[in-house]
Structure formats: C-alpha cells, structure tokens
Amino acid sequence: MAKYFDVHPANPQRRAIAQIVEIIQSDGLIAYPTDSCFAFGCRLGNRAAIDRIREIRKLDAGHHFTLVCRDFAQLGQFVHINNASFRAIKAATPGSYTFILPATKEVPRRLMHPRKKTVGVRIPDHVVAQAILGELGEPLLSSTLLLPNEPEPLTQGWEIKEALDNQLDAVVDSGECGTEPTTVIDYSDGEPEILRYGAGDPARFE
Template identity: 70%
Template sequence: MARYLDVHPENPQRRVIAQAVRILSEGGLIVYPTDSCFALGCLPGNAEGLDRIRTIRQLDSRHHFTLVCRDLTQLGQFVRLDNTAFRSIRAATPGSYTFILPASKEAPRRVLHPKRRTVGVRVPEHPVVRALLAELDEPLLSSTLLLPDQEEPLTQGWEIKERLDHVVDAVLDSGDCGTEPTTVVDFSEGEAEIVRRGAGDPSRFE
C-alpha cells in the first residue's frame, strides 16, 4: 500500500520531504507533483523502479525517460552541451521544458535512447520537486504519469492513490496538478527542434 504524503505546495515540510527521500533511497517508486503535471520517479540506479514505470505506463524501449535535475550544473553532468544549447537552456530553466541531448559518459545507460544515445533532462520549477532534489542531491529518473487508458494525466493525489495504491510506494500530494506535459525540445542535432508543444512557452525555441 502506498504512503500518502500531504505536502505544502509552496513551503514543503522538511519532515515530509525526508520521508519521500527515504522511500526513494530504499528503492521505492513515488508519484510527485511538478510544474507541468504529476510524474513517476525513482533513483537513476533503481533498475526495478524503471521496470515498474515501464509496466505502469506500458512503455517500450524507445521511450525517452527524463533525468530531473536540481540545476543546470547537475544537468550538465549527464549531457553534452554546446554553447548554443547551454545559453538557450540556461535562459529557460527552471521551467516546464524537457530537453533531449547527447548523453555524457556519466549518464545511466538504462535511461539512454537505445539507438540515438540521447537522454531527456529537465530542471523543474515546482517547490516540492525542487525540495526533493535538494535533499536527494542527485537527479530523479522520471516519466509523466499518463496511464495507458487515459488521454490526460491524472490531476488529483487522492485519485492517484486509489488507482496506483499497490504499484507505487508513495504519493506526494500538494494539490491539483496540471494536465499539460512539458514542452520537449531536441538539441541532439545541434539546432533546437520542438518535438512537443506543452506547458513551457515554445516560442523561445522557434
């Protein structure tokens, strides 16, 4: 049965964040709010957690998972950035964007796209996930919580708890989340290519 963690949306309680971090550190899979919509997350080294995300979302091997990072410095450990991409991403973070970039040697192999050797990365703006990342001091391996039988992501923590009670370990609820996923920008070929228009303003990359 999943733990239900009620967390303040603007001033996350340290004890609640610590509980979530402990669950993650023990190999758990959590649902947490972001500045776009709810997401599934585990630690990058958690192979079982990755498999559980694939099962919940019914994903194949071509799906781009995302490393959710504390800041641009942490993000830069896992991807290769040229000057153009660095400047563009710095201006847009934190924010509701996911960037696809060539992976560095430090990127976990299990999160790489099998053919392109790329990885999705983002720096979110939501206070709850930022508190989680600060306490963890490492990224979250993450995927939008969009269930196979749903056209839009679930928006309420209590409903997620009911639906996923026996397949996740904790649900962090800070109130209603949005339904619009991040804007996805692909920098893997050098130039910005908008792959998906979402919560982040895409005009800065056009």
C-alpha cells in the same frame, strides 16, 4: 500500499521531504508533482522501479525517461551542452521544458537513445519537486504519470493513490497539478527541434 504525503505547496515540511527521499533511496517508486503535471520518480539505477513504470504505463523498451535535475550545474553532469544552445537552455530553466541532449558517461547506457546516445533532462520550477531534489542530491528518473488509454494525466494526489495504491511506494500531494506535459526540444544536433508542444512556451525555440 502507498504512503500518502500531504505536503505544503509553498513551505514543504522538512520531515515529510526527508521521509519521501528515504523511500526513494530505498529503491521505492513515487508519484510527485511538477510544474507541468504529476510524474513517476525513482533513483537513476533503480531497475525494478523502471520496470514498474513500464508495466503501469504499458511502455515499450524504446520509451525515453527523463532525468529531472535540481539545477543547471547538476544537469551539466549528465548532458553535453554546446555554446550555441547553452544560453537558450539556461534561460528556459527552471521551467516546463524537457531537452534532448547528448548524454555523458554518468548516464547508464540503457537510459540513452540506442543510436543517438542522447537523454532527456529538465529542471522543474516547482517548490516541492525542488525540495525533494535538494534533499536527494541526485536527479530523479521520471516519466509523466499518464495511465494507459487515458487522454490526460491524473491531476489529484488522492486519485493517484486510489488508482495505483498497490503499485507505488509513496504519493506526494501538494494540491492540484496541471495536465499538460512538458514541451520537448531536441538539441542533439545543436539546433532546436520541437518534438512535443506542451506546458512550456515554445516561442523561444521556434
């Protein structure tokens, strides 16, 4: 049964955040809010939780997960950013964007694109997500909380607990979340290519 955390959206309770992070560090799988929609989250090396996400969402082996980072400095540990794309990406973060970039050696090989050696990264503009990332001290491996055969992600914490109570270790609720996943921009070749239009304004990358 998933633990349910009702977290204040503007001033997250430190005790609750510490308990959530303890679950993540103990190889738990959580559902948490972001600036686009709810997401699944676990530690980078948590293979069992990754398999659980794949099973819940019915994902194939080629699905790309996202590394959700606290800030630009942390993001830079996991991807290579050339001079041409640096300013545009930095100006758009934090925000509702996922960037596909060449991965560094810090990224486990199984999380990279098998041919391009790229990975998706983002920095959320969300107080609760940032509080979790700050306490954790490392990125969260994430995937949009979109269930099979559903057109949109679930938007309420209680809905998620009801639907996935036996498949999650924790549900973090800080009020209603959005339904639109991030805008995805592929910078793997140095020039922006929009792969998915979503919550982030794509105009600056068009």
